[in-house]
Amino acid sequence: MAGRKRKLLASAVTSAPGKAVNKHENGAAIKPEASSAKLKKSSQCEGAQSAETERSHYFIKNELQHRQRKDFFHLSCIRLAKALLGKVLVRRCADGTELRGRIVETEAYPGGEDKASHSAGGKRTERNTAMFMEPGTIYVYPIYGIYLCMNVSSEGEGAAVLLRSLEPLQGQPIMRQLRAARRKEGARPLKDKELCNGPSKLCQALDIPRCFDRRDLAADPEVWLERDPNTNPAEPHDIVSAPRIGIESHGEWATKPWRFYLRGHSCVSVVNKEAERQSLCGNEMRNLAPSDVQSDTGQHNVKRT
DNA sequence: GTAGGGATGGTCT
């Protein structure tokens, strides 16, 4: 910690007066030029909106019939993690602009014995209260000081699903602008697939602030989930289950295959080729004997006779 | 494209 504080002091000293950072509304530091860009956001949103008017009308017209209601979230953690794949996360900005992204990667954190869960051992704190609330409750928490992650609570005490990656569907220019606010000036422009391919990236791109914590995803006017009318629900053989990311220090729990993603999708944050090979093998087996593989824990328990 | 290293500050013990 002392070493880190020295770094902080050094960076503060080397920062030119004009380089003072501001605070983004989600608590993240942003550069002044990015801040001014943010101020221009509403007018740019209007431009983007007019360019997408036809599509937005389509979405608005279909919102009521496609929005996922409360009962959708009443699933076990692992089932919800899989069910969320292919669904569309919608963020309505203050000016009415809607940002949309299809969920392509999730992680299940069932709580209880799972030591990698914030709610491990039934531990309940001010931070993780949302994990113990009604299924469908949003859990937003800060990580590494400057980033946010978004989860959705499920059935089960202290259980939640982390949203890891989205495929941008609508509002990419605004997403790119929001993401650019945290990057170096002059950095190469982000490709569409790079806008939301990480848990904190998607929070930045969809402008998900910390204050969304404990909101109801089934009833909130600013953020909700939709069924994608243009695609069929993800088929089981399209889903890869792999160990979760960033929890290597949690022993056996780090090996649980509770990360789920759509096979071959370019927006997935980390591809696990070994898990893909194994799940492909498992699915081939399932075609022969469906009951032999893929338990509710997401593990592909191929019977070896 | 990918691996490695640095940066960041809230949360918990």
Next chain:
DNA sequence: GACCATCCCTACA
């Protein structure tokens, strides 16, 4: 004071 469900940049193949 240690840990952390991450990200970005740079260097290199």
